[in-house]
Amino acid sequence: MPHPCRHSRPGWMWLWAAWAAGWRPAHSRGLELDEHCGSECRFLSLQSENAKSEGTFQVTMLPGDGVGPELMHAVKEVFKAASVPVVFDEHHLSEVQNMASEEKLDEVVDSMKESKVAIIGKIHTPMEYKGELASYDMRLRRKLDLFANVVHVKSLPGYKTRHNNLDLVIIREQTEGEYSSLEHESAKGVIECLKIITRAKSQRIAKFAFDYATKKGRSKVTAVHKANIMKLGDGLFLQCCEEVAELYPKIKFDTMIIDNCCMQLVQNPYQFDVLVMPNLYGNIIDNLAAGLVGGAGVVPGESYSAEYAVFEMGARHPFAQAVGRNIANPTAMLLSASNMLRHLNLEFHSNLISDAVKKVIKVGKVRTRDLGGYCTTSDFVKSVIDNLHPHYGA
Structure with missing residues (x-):
């Protein structure tokens, strides 16, 4: 028992x-x-x-x-x-x-x-x-x-799967991002979809991720983004993660672009511990990572x-x-x-x-x-x- x-x-x-x-x-x-x-x-x-x-x-x-x-x-x-x-x-x-x-x-x-x-x-x-x-x-x-x-x-x-003994955590902000339901037809045949990223919610999910890592005894948090292309939206998310990371000197922090993250998860998922990311990326990575186990x-x-x-x-x-x-x-x-x-x-x-x-x-x-x-x-x-x-x- x-x-x-x-x-x-x-x-x-x-x-x-x-x-x-x-x-x-x-x-x-x-x-x-x-x-x-x-x-x-x-x-x-x-x-x-x-x-x-x-x-x-x-x-x-x-x-x-x-x-x-x-x-x-x-x-x-x-x-x-x-x-x-x-x-x-x-x-x-x-x-x-x-x-x-x-x-x-x-x-x-x-x-x-x-x-x-x-x-x-x-x-x-x-x-x-x-x-x-x-x-x-x-x-x-x-x-x-x-x-x-x-x-x-x-x-x-x-x-048994291709990768055994995996143990990683995906933390996703799920109240904004691409799933903000802000779409409209600006001209016939032209649809605009708005992605919302705010400082307050980015800081909140980043702090949640670092607190999770601290309480669970995990050593690293990886922020997943596409700031090289979406310089303002994902740039703000990444900046907030970097600012919060400074408050947790005992937790290692790194960043990774979303497309590279997908490849790395398939090739070498053992490098990851806790991953934090905006809404859409998290939705995709959740399913990809589930397939690994x-x-x-x-x-x-x-x-x-x-x-x-x-x-x-x-x-x-x-x-x-x-x-x-x-x-x-x-x-x-x-x-x-x-x-x-x-x-x-x-x-x-x-x-x-x-x-x-x-x-x-x-x-x-x-x-x-x-x-x-x-x-x-x-x-x-x-x-x-x-x-x-x-x-x-x-």
Whole structure:
């Protein structure tokens, strides 16, 4: 049975997000908490607010599109078997299933205001333009100010790829950049897309990255950019990263152009530790890096604001072609759910689930098709459940 105190102290991510967003304790550097602190200081009481009187936690759940509902079912089954003290407040938000509206979005936000924590599947964005540029996925991020997306790309013991023993973290600013929904037709046949880079948000994500590296004992942060071409926009992002880096002399800092970064990740990913980058680059690198360790089905992810934490798959993909076929790999979602439990200070249950998932992968007898096996989603979930409470002496 895993020891409940095996890992380091949980709950740091909220602290980092709040600090990066501008929060400071009253005694820090002589600063005073004022009326501007507002919700950014509320993380101090989030644990007590979320906990119900009977000792359970409420978590907002959005199954999303594609195989999302099937993966959430897997999470529920494993949580039930592990007696996890979590109650899900489930909502459905989908543009492709005609289950998206301002009313439904507001319901999700209201649920998040109560729970502070969510687990979500991919909310698929149709390519067709229907009069609204911002997808509901993007609008949800903005409403909750989920500025920091964190994807931990780590090799799974027992599953060999071209590069083994990888361990790197991608941190992405996801509230501005190219995904600002600012597009218009300036003349017939001419579309202008605006990329927004601000000093405030660039400094915030840079500080988040360096704080993450410090708290996790990592030694290097790499800022990924295209400042050689986008001299003002990416130039500002790079400048902010360089300024923040000076405040962390113990953390090595370097920079890399995005196209070279893609090549280096394929050729020699071991040179990277923590990477920080603007929105679009992060979206691309998340998926590229996930492919190095097994694909979208094995990499967990999470997004943070000063007040909220959302847990999801690291490489957001609906895997629509697998819907209803019972072949989706639940590894990424189960590991993300485990990370969520650690965030809630449910360390024992977090370790119980993550250890069981990793054991199934390591043994190698039960693998889904994306990992070269023939087993179903149900087979994998059953094997995880069987490994939650191993029979000692068997």
